[in-house]
Amino acid sequence: MSPTDQIAQNLKEAGLKATQQRIVILSTLYEHLDHPSSEEVYKHVKKVNPSISLGTVYKTLESLVNAGLIHKVATSDGLMRYDGETAAHSHIYITKTNEIIDFKDDSLNELINRYMDDKEIRNLKVRKISLRIEAEKIDPKRKIHIK
C-alpha cells in the first residue's frame, strides 16, 4: 500500500472522508514532526496544492485533532501547533527559539504512571500524563541529541 493510500485509510477508519486536502495535510504532519503552526502547515501544503484555502487548513486540523489522528499543542506565544506523533511522549520547550522537541522515554513513563496509580485523586480519572520540560540550548548553533 502506498503512503497516500495508508493515510487515506487512516482517515476513513477515523470516520472522515479521504479528501485530497486532508490527505495532503495529514501527510505534511507525518513528514514535519517539528510541531508546525496552522500557518506553517498552510505554507507546506500550498507547495503540493496551491489552491487550498487557509480556512480549509484550520477546519481540517480541527477535524484531525477531534478524530485523534493528530495532537494540538498550545504554546505561550498564542499559536496553536500540531503534532503528527500520537504515541505517548513529552515535549521539551526551547523558549528562545520556539522549538518544541519530542522526548520519549518509556521507562520514565512507566515510573510516573506507576507512581500516579498509587496516588489517590478523588473524583478524577487520569487520561494522560506527559512531561513539560523547559530548557535552553547550551550552544545555539548545535542540534539537540537525546541519548
Place this chain on the structure above:
Amino acid sequence: MSPTDQIAQNLKEAGLKATQQRIVILSTLYEHLDHPSSEEVYKHVKKVNPSISLGTVYKTLESLVNAGLIHKVATSDGLMRYDGETAAHSHIYITKTNEIIDFKDDSLNELINRYMDDKEIRNLKVRKISLRIEAEKIDPKRKIHIK
C-alpha cells in the same frame, strides 16, 4: 506589613513600579488561584478599580510574567491564563470544564528530577520540569480532592 504593602514590595524587588493597577492585578492573581484568563482578570480587577483599561491588564500581565512574579499558562482553546503560584507545581487539565487544577507533589518532583539528572541530553540545559495531566471528573458535580 499589610498585604498591599507586601505586594508593592514584591513589585519593587522585581524592578517594577508599584502602581495601583499592578498592585490590584497581582493581588487578584494571589487571591484567585484558578488560573484566570486575561478577560477574567480584567473583570475581577474592575470591581476594585472600575476605570482600569483592558490594555493595561494585558501589559501588566506581560510585565508580571517577565518579572517572574506570575506564570503564563497556554491552553488548547487559545486563551492565555495566569497563575499567581510560582513555586514548582504541575497542572491537571479538565478538558470538559476548562478547569486547571494545581498538583503539587514534592516526592514525585524529586523522583523525576533525579531520573532526569542521570539522563544525558546533549547540548541542553533543563530549566524546569512539570507534569501535564489530562483528566476528567468522574462526578461533574463534585469537587476534586487530592490526598
Place this chain on the structure above:
DNA sequence: CTTACTGCAAAATTTTTGCAACTTT
C-alpha cells in the same frame, strides 16, 4: 445521489501597539 467537505470572504476573538496624559520614584 446523498452527505460531507472546500473555498471564499466576512466576522469574531484575543492580543498588541502608539501616544498623550498622568504617576511613581
Place this chain on the structure above:
DNA sequence: AAAGTTGCAAAAATTTTGCAGTAAG
C-alpha cells in the same frame, strides 16, 4: 524632574463562521 506607566482607540494577528459550489462514498 525623569522615567516609567496608564488609558484609549485603532490595528494586528489568529481563528471561526456561513454558505454556495464541489467532491467523496
